[in-house]
Amino acid sequence: MDYDPAAYHAVPLRAFQHLNTSNLGVLERGVGRFFPGAKFELGSAEKPIRVIANRCQLDGIALAYSRLGTTAQIRIPDLDSYALLFSFAGRARASTGRGEVEIGAGRGLIGSPSGAVRLDYGAGFEHLLLSVRPNALATKLEAMTGAAVREPLRFAEQADFRRPATENLRRLFMFLVDSLDSSASGLDPLGLAELEQAVMVSFLTANDSNYSLLLHRRPQSAASWQVHRAEAYIEANWDQPLTIEALALVTGVSARTLFHSFSKSRGYSPMDFAKRIRLGHARRMLEEGDASTAVTTVAYTCGFGNLGHFSGYYRRAFGELPSATLRRSLEAS
Structure with missing residues (x-):
């Protein structure tokens, strides 16, 4: 039963x-x-x-x-x-x-x-x-x-x-x-x-x-062009899932080598770089938003499944909450 x-x-x-x-x-x-x-x-x-x-x-x-x-x-x-x-x-x-x-x-x-x-x-x-x-x-x-x-x-x-x-x-x-x-x-x-x-x-x-x-x-180091190629790939595919298989394929080095070289030359990981790129796109969406724009939709579109985390990342990057950016855009329109 x-x-x-x-x-x-x-x-x-x-x-x-x-x-x-x-x-x-x-x-x-x-x-x-x-x-x-x-x-x-x-x-x-x-x-x-x-x-x-x-x-x-x-x-x-x-x-x-x-x-x-x-x-x-x-x-x-x-x-x-x-x-x-x-x-x-x-x-x-x-x-x-x-x-x-x-x-x-x-x-x-x-x-x-x-x-x-x-x-x-x-x-x-x-x-x-x-x-x-x-x-x-x-x-x-x-x-x-x-x-x-x-x-x-x-x-x-x-x-x-x-x-x-x-x-x-x-x-x-x-x-x-x-x-x-x-x-x-x-x-x-x-x-x-x-x-x-x-x-x-x-x-x-x-x-x-x-x-x-x-x-x-200990991983080997990637060449600077390989780091640049990874950045270009991430910028071109920011709205797609970022996989370590794809990064390894486009750069020709292992993911561990690439992550090590990113940390050494940039001070952050490829995933952190992707987060920066996605936050930039989110800001543009909010600045160009209208009455139908929702912060939650923008967050999800840019790959942030947790709204609280998105708001925290956004505030640290731009000094204000995403809702404030959207509100300013609506007031100016």
Whole structure:
């Protein structure tokens, strides 16, 4: 029998409900769509399952939340994606072919494709899950390093959120979740694509893998013409998602090399440069605005999915809020 989620506390990704059931068969079929062969063993016949599972699929990643309402053991015979699973509430334990991982406030599980996992959930455990498609992550890795991915990418199985880089990945994930939850009309495609890219880049750099040495070694320097070419590309494509693959392609160097050279010669990153260009376009739109112009629309058009952040960036750049620029334009017309 299904139940009313309004009787429970608000949950992440509530606009993306995947399951709402107390039926074990429905649960296994729903989870099996994304984790083929997943099997559940309930820990207490006296406390039936009360499942809420929400899932948002983007281009290369998926974000999910779930709770079962009872103790349970879950067996997944063969992962087909990279995954970061961590606690929203409560504790759990994961067993893999290489050992056991405690999942709680400070630790999570990282799964790699072709690995079996057994999850033992505590009664009050609620989890958040980031899944990344292997081909999408491999493409980002090649763009970042400039080297072909010849050996399968595999991660250490424990995520330690006491490490700043790993905690930053969790914060970025939660920022994306909060942005999806708070946007009634959905995020703009430009901003969403770049947030998704940031999550994948953070996934690669925050977690230990067999490519960590390559990812963290000192990058080479790009030539000045390559930095100029990147700037020209960004200026010409300011209203499109900015990807590290495109920057690597047009400049002929790895994204890490390009970002290092930007920082060294300009004092900021290509993404910071893109932000400056987009803020300039936003200002022109507001200065030329009319009664139909809205600050929110301008922000989204220029790739700023969070209106509060846009207003802060705009004020620091131009010394006034975007609403003040628009108001002055309307008064002058």
